[in-house]
Amino acid sequence: NAGVTQTPKFQVLKTGQSMTLQCAQDMNHNSMYWYRQDPGMGLRLIYYSASEGTTDKGEVPNGYNVSRLNKREFSLRLESAAPSQTSVYFCASSETWDRGRTNTEAFFGQGTRLTVV
C-alpha cells in the first residue's frame, strides 16, 4: 500500500525561486495536512484541508499557498522561497473526526527536505 506519497524527497532552491510540493494519498481520507518540522520546534501546521474543496490556515501559513486538487491530492506552493523556509515538510492525511468516531490516526508521507540558499 502506498499510503501518503510526497514528492520530491529533497530540493535545493535559491532565494526567490518558486516550487510546489506534491502530496497524494490513496486511503480515501477526507482530511489532509501540511506540516513543517524544524529543530526544537516540533511539527507546526502550515495549512490543512478538512475535505475536498476546503482549505484553512494553520499555525504558520505565511509564505505558502495550498491547493486541494481533488480528494487524493493536496499541494503546497512556495511562491518566493526564503531561507527561513528551509525545513522538513510533511504531508499527512486522516479521516475527518465526527461524533461517531474518535481517535482518527494521521498517516504521514516520508517528508521533503527543502533547503533555500
Added chain:
Amino acid sequence: RKEVEQDPGPFNVPEGATVAFNCTYSNSASQSFFWYRQDCRKEPKLLMSVYSSGNEDGRFTAQLNRASQYISLLIRDSKLSDSATYLCVVSSGTASKLTFGTGTRLQVTL
C-alpha cells in the same frame, strides 16, 4: 502558552528501565489524543491512541487526565529499539486538526 507542551529531554535510560513521559494541553475542548513515535529523519508514526479509560499495548501504557489536561506514556522494560522521539498529539475541532508537541527524545543504552 503552547497548545501542547512536552519536556524535550533527552531521557537517557538503561535497557530494562521504566520511563514515563508527560504532556499537557491547553485546549479543554480537545477530543482525541495520541502518542506518535518519530525515528531520526523519518516520518512520525502512530504509537498508540489515548483513551479516557487508559489503555495498554504490550510494554506501553497511556493515560489521559481530562481534569488536569495531561497525557502520559509509560514504557516498561525499555529496549534499545525504543530510542526515538515521542510526540504528544492532540486533536480538536471538526476538522481533526492535529497539534503536535515538540517531542521528548528517549535514548536507551546498554
